[in-house]
Amino acid sequence: MSGISRMRLMKLLKTILRGHIVGGAITFLIVITAGEVIVELMRMNQLEQQRIEVVNRLAMMRAGLETEINSTLHLTRGLIAYVAINPDLDSNTFDLLSSEITSVGRNIRNIGLARDNIITHLFPLAGNEAALGLEYEKSPQQWPAIKRAIEMGGTTVAGPVSLVQGGEAFIARTPIYTRSGLGGHLADHKPAYWGLASIVIDIPTLFSTAGVATEKDGIQYALRGRDSLGEKGELIFGDRALFEQDSVLQPVILPNGSWQIGARPVGGWQVNKIWYWAMRLTGWLAALLVGILIAALLRARLINKLLALHDHLTGLPNRRLLEDRFENILARNQRKATKVGVFYIDLDGFKGINDQFGHKVGDGLLLEVAKRLQASTRAYDTVARIGGDEFIVLADEIRDSGGFKQMFDHLLSNLRGDVYVEGHRLELRASVGSALYPDDGDDMDKLLKAADQKMYQHKQHGKVYRMDFNR
Known part of the structure; x- marks a missing residue:
């Protein structure tokens, strides 16, 4: 091997070695940065989960206290x-x-x-x-x-x-x-x-009957509002400092007044220190965290994509996904002698339920409606929520008026009757409007508009408007 070749080889080896050192250093910095970010996110998540747990425990105590005192007054x-x-x-x-x-x-x-x-x-x-x-x-x-x-x-x-x-x-x-x-x-x-x-x-x-205590399961509680004056009232029990710190606060509703109950973990909001430092050290040493970070990012992108196409409460398709499926159905049905049905569903009296029982009960009712609609349709039909208490059923392969009418009646009957949500008996009623492609429109907007008009006629007059399939 000539001297020139030897020199080139040594230079190449040095370049490769230098590249490995630089690459290793960059990877090390990426791993440390990614690890620190992930540990901090996990720490924040633990604190958030801790707060959620305190909120739930406090809500249970508040509900027990409200129930006990109001039943006594009753x-x-x-x-x-x-x-x-x-x-x-x-x-x-x-x-x-x-x-x-x-x-x-x-x-x-x-x-x-x-x-x-x-x-x-x-x-x-x-x-x-x-x-x-x-x-x-x-x-x-x-x-x-x-x-x-x-x-x-x-x-x-x-x-x-x-x-x-x-x-x-x-x-x-x-x-x-x-x-x-x-x-x-x-x-x-x-x-x-x-x-x-x-x-x-x-x-x-x-307090004993309602499960109220100053400390319970690692959480300390305090109550104020003497003489039903709410947050302006004097301390009833617990540590007054609890209302001056980053505590969870909720009102206890009384006739013509209220109390305020607060809670926070004993020792404050904090994560396990051993866990925290163990995770940091692991993050510094584990090169695999780079791959974990990438997987987490891909997962986040997939979740965002799914959330963009689905309703966050019910998990049903939203309007965007509904329109995509409608276009796919039209492309398939060009080769078939079938029609496409659209049912526009609106819950009757939903605002009153929300106002009387709260959004938690309202959300529970929406979940029950979504479940019933899915059970009332075929596997290849699409049930979507387009906002509030409005749902759409997109029915493919409508072959005759009898099948369309039967599906309409089945949907309507399954949206009537008593529903139990969070211990409350609710009367479920819905107004339904229907439309057919291509009779009532050649695109989704026209079909929704036609079905919406018939739904409101149903709601206002109590009459079910059925479409004549053979016209």
Whole structure:
């Protein structure tokens, strides 16, 4: 080998070696950067999952507290209604009614009536005799809350208050109004203020029954809103600092007021430090993270593509994918003597369900409708959600009017009846409009417009508009 060749070989080896060093350094930097990014994303994801868990736990505690206190208040409605029409009830009747209420209401310590704001009835009377005859207007500790209840004209929850016999309680007070005068229609008489009904709710029993605690499963809780004043009210239990930190806060809805409950993990929002550093070291050392990153990016692109063509709630095709499938069907059906049917479905009263029960129940109803539509159609038909409570069924290979009518009736019947969502019984009803290609239009926009018009006619007049297939 000549000296020139040897020199060229050494130069080439040095170049290759230098390239490996540079490539290794670049790969090392990429791996470190990718690893740091991934670890940080995972850390953020853990914190987000931790927050979601706290939100869910807090929602369960809030719901339990709302349910327990509102069910307790509900027990006294019968007594209040009875007093409203029998303002001169005697003590025996009051004791009988109150005994029945307290036998069911495990959180109720006692029940009282105050005619003209003077306590006239108490149950149980034993141990509470000194309170009989108390004039609320002369009690500076109680009168402000009582006055507020009278002014609001509805039930208010005051407290916590310390009881003479020990313990703490909430006091729910409800103004009672009777109708003045006798005879004639009840609506002809003006309501007259009779007095107050009050129930003393034992706080430890209420919280225990509702599953409320200051710390539970690694999460600390606090409640504020004394006298139902919400976030403006004083602390009821827990650490006051919880409302000054990055905590999850939710309202506890009460009659004519609210409390606010907060939660955060004991020790704050943080991830496991051992896990965190182990992942960082692994990221620095593992060259395979580059491939993992690429796979993650490809997966993200695929998810974005799928999300662009499908409804995020139901997973059904959206309008864009619906139009693509319509064009594919037209291309196939040019060689067949069949037609294409379009059904436009709109849920009746959906806004009212959302307003009354909340979006969670509304979303549950939409999922049930999507499930029913898929079960009511053939495997090669397309069920799509194009927005809100509007669905489209694209039916391929419509051969005769009988089959089209049968499919219409099947869809309509499956969208009627009772549906249970989140423990609520809902009446499912829908309006459906239909259109055929090419009779009602030669593109998707025209077909949707025709079906939409018939759907609204159905909704407004309660009449099902069916298309004549043979026209």
